[in-house]
Amino acid sequence: MAERRVRVADAPVTWTVVAASIGLFVAEVAVGARTGAPPSAVAAALFVDHPWLAWALAPALHHGVAHLAGNVAVLAVAAPVERRLSARQTLALLLLAGFLPLYAEGAKLAALAADPHVGAYGASGYAFGILGCGLVLGGPNTPRWWLVRLGGVAAALVVAFDLLTSFGAPLAVNVGHLGGLLAGSAVGAFAD
Secondary structure (H helix, E strand, C coil): CCCCCCHHHHHHHHHHHHHHHHHHHHHHHHHHHHCCHHHHHHHHHHHHHHHHHHHHHHHHHCCCCCCCCCCCCHHHHHHHHHHHHHHHHHHHHHHHHHHHHHHHHHHHHHHHHHCCCCCCCCCCHHHHHHHHHHHHHCCCCCHHHHHHHHHHHHHHHHHHHHHHHCCHHHHHHCCCHHHHHHHHHHHHHCCC
């Protein structure tokens, strides 16, 4: 049986994260074009000039096209996972995988870096979270779900490699990826 195409109505939170990420990146590029700064500098400046706004927008900010494209691609592939979750579970996934690990990453950087104006941003926490959730939750035996499973395994391998290669170097551990994967896996484990 062919799997039907995932519509926005099937995964409204995931597609909202995708739309917000693309929209904010277009804004970063537009501001950069006016000021002569690359998008990464625009996002970084936002953390210095308007930290409260920057931290609120952090899961949708990206520092370059590759960063944005990678997260959007993962979220587009993994969007069917949201269909398997209740609204409460999806909200938990967004908050625990999308926001909390970014804030933990920011706190880690602020504590360990000399510069108090640090930022952690991007949708990768939510992306790793939805992949972890999909891996634990499981789904139908379709090509789309095999991509979700493969993505979940790849995310786990990235986190494992990150932990193994950064032993003794706490700044090198990406808390967004680790926290997102763990939070998403926990949401998947407790989902119906």
